[in-house]
Amino acid sequence: MAEEDFTEGPAHDSADAVADRLAAEALVVDVDGFEGPLDLLLTLARTQKVDLRQVSVLQLARQYLAFVEQARTLRIELAADYLVMAAWLAFLKSRLLLPPDPEEEVSAEDLAAHLAFQLERLEAMRKAAARLMARDQLGRDVFVRGEPQGVERARRVTYTATLLDLMQGYARLRTRDDFRPFVMDRDGVFTLEDALERLRPLIGSAVDWTDLMAFLPDGWDADPMRRRSATASTFAATLELAKTGKLDLRQDDTFGPIRVRGRG
Amino acid sequence: MSEESLFEAPPLAEQERMIEAILFASAMPVTVPDLHARLPHGCDAPAALDQLRKRYEGRGVRVVRVGDAWAIRTAPDLAFLMTRETVETRKLSRAAIETLAIVAYHQPVTRAEIEEIRGVSVSKGTVEQLMELDWIKLGRRRETPGRPVTFVVTRAFMDHFGLETPRDLPGLKELRAAGLLDSTPPPDALPDAPEDAQEELFTPPPPDED
Amino acid sequence: MSEESLFEAPPLAEQERMIEAILFASAMPVTVPDLHARLPHGCDAPAALDQLRKRYEGRGVRVVRVGDAWAIRTAPDLAFLMTRETVETRKLSRAAIETLAIVAYHQPVTRAEIEEIRGVSVSKGTVEQLMELDWIKLGRRRETPGRPVTFVVTRAFMDHFGLETPRDLPGLKELRAAGLLDSTPPPDALPDAPEDAQEELFTPPPPDED
Numbered sequence: 001m002a003e004e005d006f007t008e009g010p011a012h013d014s015a016d017a018v019a020d021r022l023a024a025e026a027l028v029v030d031v032d033g034f035e036g037p038l039d040l041l042l043t044l045a046r047t048q049k050v051d052l053r054q055v056s057v058l059q060l061a062r063q064y065l066a067f068v069e070q071a072r073t074l075r076i077e078l079a080a081d082y083l084v085m086a087a088w089l090a091f092l093k094s095r096l097l098l099p100p101d102p103e104e105e106v107s108a109e110d111l112a113a114h115l116a117f118q119l120e121r122l123e124a125m126r127k128a129a130a131r132l133m134a135r136d137q138l139g140r141d142v143f144v145r146g147e148p149q150g151v152e153r154a155r156r157v158t159y160t161a162t163l164l165d166l167m168q169g170y171a172r173l174r175t176r177d178d179f180r181p182f183v184m185d186r187d188g189v190f191t192l193e194d195a196l197e198r199l200r201p202l203i204g205s206a207v208d209w210t211d212l213m214a215f216l217p218d219g220w221d222a223d224p225m226r227r228r229s230a231t232a233s234t235f236a237a238t239l240e241l242a243k244t245g246k247l248d249l250r251q252d253d254t255f256g257p258i259r260v261r262g263r264g
Numbered sequence: 265m266s267e268e269s270l271f272e273a274p275p276l277a278e279q280e281r282m283i284e285a286i287l288f289a290s291a292m293p294v295t296v297p298d299l300h301a302r303l304p305h306g307c308d309a310p311a312a313l314d315q316l317r318k319r320y321e322g323r324g325v326r327v328v329r330v331g332d333a334w335a336i337r338t339a340p341d342l343a344f345l346m347t348r349e350t351v352e353t354r355k356l357s358r359a360a361i362e363t364l365a366i367v368a369y370h371q372p373v374t375r376a377e378i379e380e381i382r383g384v385s386v387s388k389g390t391v392e393q394l395m396e397l398d399w400i401k402l403g404r405r406r407e408t409p410g411r412p413v414t415f416v417v418t419r420a421f422m423d424h425f426g427l428e429t430p431r432d433l434p435g436l437k438e439l440r441a442a443g444l445l446d447s448t449p450p451p452d453a454l455p456d457a458p459e460d461a462q463e464e465l466f467t468p469p470p471p472d473e474d
Numbered sequence: 475m476s477e478e479s480l481f482e483a484p485p486l487a488e489q490e491r492m493i494e495a496i497l498f499a500s501a502m503p504v505t506v507p508d509l510h511a512r513l514p515h516g517c518d519a520p521a522a523l524d525q526l527r528k529r530y531e532g533r534g535v536r537v538v539r540v541g542d543a544w545a546i547r548t549a550p551d552l553a554f555l556m557t558r559e560t561v562e563t564r565k566l567s568r569a570a571i572e573t574l575a576i577v578a579y580h581q582p583v584t585r586a587e588i589e590e591i592r593g594v595s596v597s598k599g600t601v602e603q604l605m606e607l608d609w610i611k612l613g614r615r616r617e618t619p620g621r622p623v624t625f626v627v628t629r630a631f632m633d634h635f636g637l638e639t640p641r642d643l644p645g646l647k648e649l650r651a652a653g654l655l656d657s658t659p660p661p662d663a664l665p666d667a668p669e670d671a672q673e674e675l676f677t678p679p680p681p682d683e684d
Contacts, residue, residue, distance in 0.1 A: 035569060038593020081594070121591060124654045129575035131644040136550040138634040139561035143289040143548040146559060149338060149499035151512075152347040159397060161356040161364070163425045169358070170365035171439045173381060197409055282555055284534030285548040288498075289559045302555055324494030342495040345512055 037085035040067070042119050052120040057112035058096050061089040190220060190230040195237035203247050209259040212238065273306030280312045280319070283334075287316075293333030360390050364399060368421070368433055372403035372414035391415070399424065483516030490522040490529075493544075497526075503543030503633055539638045541629050550636075570600050574609060578631070578643055579655055582613035582624035587657060601625070609634065 034040045044063045045055045068086045071078050092115075095108035136142050198217060212235060213221075220230040238260055241247050248261045273279070282303055286294060299309040313334060317327040320336075328337045338346060356364070363386055366378050378386050394400045403416035417430055427433065483489070492513055496504060509519040523544055527537040530546070538547050548556065566574070573596060576588050588596050604610045613626035627640065637643065649655050 035572075035592065036594030041593075118591075118593070121654045122593065124649055124652070125572060125575050125579065125591060128579055128643070128645055128649065129571045132575055132578065132635060133571060135635045135637075135644070136553070138547070138636070139559075139563065141550045141553040142636060143285070143553075143556050143559050144501040145498060145546065146289045146291040147335065148501035149346055151499075153350060154347050155350050155352060157352045157354055159354050159356045159360075159393070161361055163427075165356065165361050166365045166368065166425065167434060167439055169361040170369055173362055173365065174439075194409075281532075281534035281549065282552060285552040286534075286555055288535045288546070289548050289556055291559075302558075322491075324491035324496075325498045336498065338495045338499055339491070342492055345492055345496055346499060348512060 037064075037082050038118060038122055040064070040082070041085075041115075042122055045119055052116065052123055055116055055119065057115055058093060060115075061093040061096075064089050065093070188223065188225045188229060190217065190226070190233045192233045192236050192240075195230070195233040196240060199234065199237045199241060200246075203241060203260070203262045206247070206260060206262040209250065209261045212258040212260055215260070273308070274304055276308070276312055276315065279303060279307045279309070280316045282307075283309065283312050283316055287327065287334060287336045290335075293330040293335035295333045298333075357390070359387065360393055363390050364394055364417075364421075367394075367400050367415045368417050368430055371416040371430060372406070373416075374406055374412040374414050376412060378415075483518070484514055486518070486522055486525065489513060489517045489519070490526050492517075493519060493522050493526055497537065497544060497546045500545070503540040503545040503629060505543040507542075509544075538636065540633045541639060543629060545633065547636075566603070567600070569594075569597065570603055573600050574604055574627075574631075577604070577610050577625045578627045578640065579646065579649060580657070581626040581640065582616070583626075584616055584622040584624050586622065588625075 034043070041060060041064060044067065045052060045060055047063070048055055048059065050056075065086060068078065068082065092108060092111055095104075096112060098108075100107055100109075138144065194217075199215060202215060213231070215234050215238075216227070216230045219226075221227045235258065238247060238249055238258075242249050245263060247263055249258060250261075251258050274282070283299060286299065286302060296309050296313070299313075300307065303309060313327065320327050324339055324342055325336050326339050328335055359382075362382055363378055366381050367373055370377065370381070375386055375391070391400070397420075398418055399421040400415045401418050403414040405411040406414050422428070422430070484492070493509060496509060496512060506519050506523075509523075510517065513519065523537070527539075530537045533549070534552060535546050535548050538545055569592075572592060573588055576591050577583055580587065580591070585596055585601070601610070607630075608628055609631040610625045611628050613624040615621040616624055632638070632640065646655075
């Protein structure tokens with residue numbers, strides 16, 4: 001595939017050579033523009049103007065070492081990986097020039113072939129990247145819906161509970177009930193409010209003096225606790241109503257029955 | 265390109281494709297003057313729009329007029345495709361379960377009674393949630409001072425929990441047999457006399473429920 | 475839901491309309507499972523998509539496949555009309571473009587492999603930028619010593635570059651045939667990317683891989 005024979009030494013006699021030299025200088029000055037030694041090697045390989053499969057690795061090694069040497073004379077600082085590559089290429093160059101050593105596990109030709117493969121692969125990836133970027137791209141060549149209609153999310157929540165949850169919940173409550181801290185049990189208490197509520201409608205009809213005990217609610221006189229509570233609150237209620245002028249109270253003698261009369 | 269357009273407008277079918285692409289990609293409805301500004305010189309946007317509109321008749325999207333502009337919109341009969349209902353299942357809160365249990369075991373029951381049994385006030389939200397779930401409903405008013413409303417469980421409640429009647433709910437004895445009530449004294453000893461209540465002062469506190 | 479399935483799926487033409495509406499409404503590609511989830515039960519999205527795609531051949535917009543998803547996009551030849559919609563994108567660095575191509579052609583690929591191919595270390599910013607663009611993402615870990623993470627390209631990448639499948643990458647077959655996508659480990663003596671080379675000074679060589 002070589003389009004021309006290339007000499008291994010530097011060219012002297014053509015305009016091409018001048019151009020090559022200028023290019024080489026540009027390379028050195030532009031060392032920051034390279035993406036590492038492999039990139040530099042690929043650029044150098046291109047100057048051989050051959051298919052990368054035919055590239056002369058030996059020549060490439062010389063080109064690279066010459067480049068590094070030149071950079072050194074120009075006092076350009078090269079990154080460590082350029083120098084590592086230079087050392088390795090110097091080693092490869094010497095191996096390629098010597099007759100093959102049967103003791104060596106990896107032949108110099110294998111190493112050279114792999115380097116050529118790496119260069120070819122990098123070149124292939126560059127071309128692939130260029131082709132990829134040349135494709136029709138979204139937002140540049142191809143366009144999406146300008147007025148997208150979002151999917152409305154209607155979220156519905158359902159609650160679950162099992163019969164076991166229910167039973168456990170109830171059991172929990174009953175358990176707590178058994179152990180609840182002491183509170184006044186209100187079952188046996190007839191409150192002042194209850195008594196007022198009860199007395200108000202009754203008092204209008206009590207035109208004559210009536211024993212207070214007659215106003216106790218039904219069923220509250222059997223149990224002494226309940227009778228005491230009902231009596232107390234009914235008495236308190238009569239005091240309340242007497243104060244507002246709804247009834248009169250009288251007690252004829254100490255510990256005698258308390259009697260009530262409505263004022264109409 | 266621009267030189268070409270000076271001479272001849274693209275064929276109407278091509279104008280139609282162009283408008284189709286413009287309407288599709290535009291974030292807003294596009295007016296006819298706007299279309300003319302964007303199309304090659306000499307195009308007849310109204311004629312091309314007319315064709316495009318006919319092309320989309322009966323399709324999943326339609327070319328519609330929005331004021332003095334044009335847009336592509338979803339066909340109204342397919343609007344249902346644009347909402348997606350997600351159903352999320354959640355466990356009922358402890359407060360709600362307890363309230364529900366009390367209504368189920370004690371119905372008809374007033375809010376005050378529920379609060380007395382739970383020992384805490386019942387939030388409005390809890391009752392509302394249970395009513396929304398259609399598991400409890402209002403029963404008859406209690407014929408006591410204030411005529412408080414009562415709550416009862418619903419048919420839906422019984423369906424959900426697989427009960428024929430509320431009486432099918434396991435009783436305290438059964439709860440105990442199922443190991444749900446193990447750390448407690450028998451229910452007969454429930455405190456209704458103050459003596460019992462006082463005894464409790466000396467009973468060690470129950471183990472942590474949760 | 476199970477009751478619904480007793481009903482027949484809508485006719486194919488109707489399914490086509492529905493898919494048309496769904497794809498028009500979305501700026502992002504919609505997957506086939508997603509379509510099935512939104513369509514009535516029993517629909518055959520692939521068959522309807524096939525019809526829909528044919529219907530839009532040669533139109534101003536096209537039905538395109540992006541992996542297992544589908545989208546409607548404007549025809550590329552009409553890009554000149556879309557100057558208003560054009561999105562200015564940040565110019566990608568050469569390193570980013572190459573890294574993207576390597577991930578696309580070699581996926582799943584580890585960072586070390588990318589570095590091997592480019593001959594330089596990959597900066598963190600490059601990978602981050604590509605991940606931010608949602609063009610590459612983490613793939614599965616490689617089951618080799620160290621279990622390194624791998625990178626793969628995303629659906630957004632395919633959508634952006636108009637690829638139906640990762641196999642549609644330009645020149646993929648030729649590259650593969652030429653052996654340029656093989657992961658050939660370098661012969662021992664080749665220098666690696668600097669960090670790795672340094673690491674190896676201190677790390678014992680990994681056990682032989684199978």
